[in-house]
Amino acid sequence: MPVTVLIGAQWGDEGKGRVVDWLARDAQVVARYNGGDNAGHSITIGSRVIRLHLVPSGIFYKDVACLLAAGMVINPKNLLREMDEIQTAGYDVSPARLTISHNAHLVLPTHVALDAALEKFRGGDAIGTTQRGIGVAYSAKMLRTNLRAADLREPEHFADALHKQVTHANQQLAHEYRAPALNADALSAEYYAYAKRLASYIGDTSPIVHAVLARGGHIVAEGAQGVLLDIDMGTYPYVTSSNTGVAGALSGLGIGPQPITRIVGVLKAFNTRVGAGPFPTELFDATGAHLRGTGANPWDEYGSTTGRPRRTGWLDLVALKYATRNNGVTELVITKMDVLSGFGALKLCTGYRYKGELLADFPADAAVLQQVEPVYESAPGWAADVSGARKRSDLPAAARAYIARIEEFTGVPASLISVGPERDQIIIG
Ligand code: GDP
Ligand code: IMO
Ligand code: MG
Numbered sequence: 254m255p256v257t258v259l260i261g262a263q264w265g266d267e268g269k270g271r272v273v274d275w276l277a278r279d280a281q282v283v284a285r286y287n288g289g290d291n292a293g294h295s296i297t298i299g300s301r302v303i304r305l306h307l308v309p310s311g312i313f314y315k316d317v318a319c320l321l322a323a324g325m326v327i328n329p330k331n332l333l334r335e336m337d338e339i340q341t342a343g344y345d346v347s348p349a350r351l352t353i354s355h356n357a358h359l360v361l362p363t364h365v366a367l368d369a370a371l372e373k374f375r376g377g378d379a380i381g382t383t384q385r386g387i388g389v390a391y392s393a394k395m396l397r398t399n400l401r402a403a404d405l406r407e408p409e410h411f412a413d414a415l416h417k418q419v420t421h422a423n424q425q426l427a428h429e430y431r432a433p434a435l436n437a438d439a440l441s442a443e444y445y446a447y448a449k450r451l452a453s454y455i456g457d458t459s460p461i462v463h464a465v466l467a468r469g470g471h472i473v474a475e476g477a478q479g480v481l482l483d484i485d486m487g488t489y490p491y492v493t494s495s496n497t498g499v500a501g502a503l504s505g506l507g508i509g510p511q512p513i514t515r516i517v518g519v520l521k522a523f524n525t526r527v528g529a530g531p532f533p534t535e536l537f538d539a540t541g542a543h544l545r546g547t548g549a550n551p552w553d554e555y556g557s558t559t560g561r562p563r564r565t566g567w568l569d570l571v572a573l574k575y576a577t578r579n580n581g582v583t584e585l586v587i588t589k590m591d592v593l594s595g596f597g598a599l600k601l602c603t604g605y606r607y608k609g610e611l612l613a614d615f616p617a618d619a620a621v622l623q624q625v626e627p628v629y630e631s632a633p634g635w636a637a638d639v640s641g642a643r644k645r646s647d648l649p650a651a652a653r654a655y656i657a658r659i660e661e662f663t664g665v666p667a668s669l670i671s672v673g674p675e676r677d678q679i680i681i682g
Contacts, residue, residue, distance in 0.1 A: 255512035256472045258502045261479030262518035262576040264526040266556070266563065268588030268671060269519050270294025273310035273475045275669070275679060276517070281470040282461065283311025284320035286505025287495040288477035289360050289390065290331045291383040293557025297674040302551045303342060306558060307332045308351065309475050312344055318465075320458045323356035324495065324505030326390040327402060328365070329447040353451065354458040355403035361415060362440050363422035364389035370430035380491055381528030383558050391494035402455050408448035416441040459507045466512050474502040480518075480576035488619045491530025498580045518582035518665065520573060521589045522655070525563040527556045531622035534566035534602045541565045544592065552589070552674050567600040567629065570662045575615035577663045585663065587656060588671040590648075591678075596634035601658060604628035632658065640673040645680055 257276060261267045274296045277283050290306035297303075298313060307327060311317040321327060332353075336346040364386030371389070372379045382388060393399035400418070404411045419437035426432040465472055478497040481487050486498060495501060499516055503509065523544055526532045536544070544565040546553030554563035577585070593599060605612045605625035616622050635649035642648050645656075648670075660666050670680040 255466055255469070255514055256474060256502075256506075256508065257515040257517060258474040258476070258499050258513055259517045259519060260476040260498050260580055260582070262520040262573055262582065262585070263479045263524055263569075264481045264532075265477075265479040266293075266525055266527070266554075267479060267519040267521050268586075269476065270296050270305055270310040271588065271671065271674060272517070272519050272586050272669065273473055274313060274676065276473050277311035277314050277317050279471055280311060280314075280317055280473045281465045282318045282320060282472040283309040283475055284322045284458065284462070284472060284506055285309045285475045285477065286322045286324045287497055287501040288493060289326040289385060289387050290328050290335075291385045291387045291493060291558060292477035294475075294477070295551070295557050295674070297551070298676065301342065302674070303339070304557045306335055308335055308339060308346070311473065311475075312339060312346065312350065315345060315350075318461060319351050320461065321351070321353045321357055322458050322505040323354045323507070324501055325354075325357045326360045326387060326394070326495075327353065327357050328360040328385065329405065329444065329451055330362075333447055333450060348453045351454055352456045352458055352461060353402045353454045355401065355406075355455050357402040358390055358394045359400045359402060359404070360386045360390040361400065361418055362435060362444075363418050364393065366426060366432065366435055367422060367430075370426060370432040374430055379529060381530075383528075383556075385558070388494040405448040405451045406455050408445050408452065411448045412441040412445040415444050462506050462508065466508075472506070474506055476501065480580060481572060486579055486617060488530050488617055488622055491528065491619055516581050516583045517586055517668070518577050518580065518584070519586045519588060520568075520659075522587055522593050523568050523589070524566045524572075525554050527559070527561050527563045531619050532564055532566060533572075533605060533622060533625050533627045534569045535564050536566045540596075546592075552592075567602055567627075568659070569602045569627070570659065571602055571605055571615050573659070574663050575617070577665050582663075582665050584668040585659065585665050586669040586671065587659065587667050590652060590656075590670055591638070591640040591672045593634070593652070593655070594638055595636060599632045599634050599655065600629040601632055601655075602627040603630050603662065640678060642672050642680055645670070645682065648680070
């Protein structure tokens with residue numbers, strides 16, 4: 254069982270953290286390979302819900318090594334805050350458990366300030382980013398001006414370099430965006446302390462990955478966001494700034510495709526999106542509100558990073574097929590089947606009509622996708638509470654048929670069905 258790559262097959266928040274937590278039971282390594290603390294991966298253990306933003310979702314198993322691999326952008330301040338929370342909850346986050354790739358890039362306070370300023374400047378065309386500095390940090394990476402995790406190993410040098418970055422960004426903030434300046438002296442002192450704390454976590458993750466592979470061990474590569482937010486395959490410009498799909502796992506972990514035996518695409522039983530951008534099956538009515546929930550349950554559809562209400566809609570099989578096909582997904586995991594209980598009838602989007610024509614494929618072009626009209630087929634709903642189901646045969650016939658239709662349309666079998674956020678609320682096969 255060498256490498257399992259797990260990706261979000263929609264617009265994020267599919268339940269990836271919950272599924273990685275399940276797959277990590279028999280893994281030696283869990284490695285995050287893209288994004289930063291724009292991600293929010295919630296894991297429920299008993300009565301406790303823990304939201305991870307940067308730390309891999311394997312951290313709750315003491316024998317699993319967790320890697321923050323190359324390809325990620327890491328905010329040192331927020332990483333330390335998250336590590337402290339996990340430690341307070343009783344889990345080890347020492348360097349024995351957690352390694353940060355020296356090649357991972359950093360999200361600096363300048364990036365966060367510029368992300369906010371840029372979003373404000375965009376006005377009505379704002380992307381609706383999480384304002385965590387993600388796009389600005391990846392831009393700096395591509396420009397080859399950014400600081401990397403490796404720089405944290407030399408706190409004095411890092412503090413000096415950050416001082417220069419802040420001084421430079423202040424010119425941009427003032428002249429381009431009329432935004433307030435950052436305090437270079439204070440930030441460089443603050444981040445000196447973060448570098449000191451994190452220095453012993455920085456290392457080369459590649460030997461760890463390849464040693465586990467040489468022993469025939471199991472590595473779970475944990476994607477953040479979802480395929481439809483991928484910088485190359487997603488609904489540009491309403492995307493994030495990384496490769497969220499299987500390609501990101503290869504460059505992040507430093508592996509070829511050969512050791513990958515499973516590509517798991519996680520999807521929610523309906524669709525959600527947070528932030529701007531096209532969403533053909535979006536519902537603006539009581540059904541959409543029902544799918545979102547009121548916020549009373551921890552799993553209701555409110556962003557785990559920003560708290561924003563998520564947009565909700567019927568399951569879009571056209572977009573799902575594009576996501577699974579373009580990533581060679583070998584198995585599906587369907588989450589939140591319990592949330593669909595109680596609907597008289599359900600709808601599945603099986604096609605798009607654009608200017609009167611039926612489209613053969615998913616148009617990633619946001620301008621086209623914005624104008625498509627979804628073509629639906631209806632499916633019978635089910636009244637029963639399915640949260641106690643532990644085998645497919647425990648599910649009502651209509652729920653089994655709904656799953657079978659997803660499998661048939663995508664041509665990919667579902668290996669797990671999740672019927673609740675708790676660890677044991679899962680159906681295998
Ligand atoms: P991620 O970003 O893909 O890890 O997903 P999030 O954690 O942002 O959002 C998924 C939410 O749904 C979390 O609150 C999970 O605890 C919850 N969740 C996951 N699977 C299920 C499920 O099968 N049923 C219910 N009710 N909640 C679930
Ligand atoms: P997880 O891993 C859902 C969205 C933002 C915005 C766009 C760009 O929890 O599934 P960014 O801050 O990345 O520049 O924002 O991407 N977005 C997510 N939506 N889940 C996420 O992560 C997301 N990470 C970013 O809302 O639309
Ligand atoms: Mg999330």
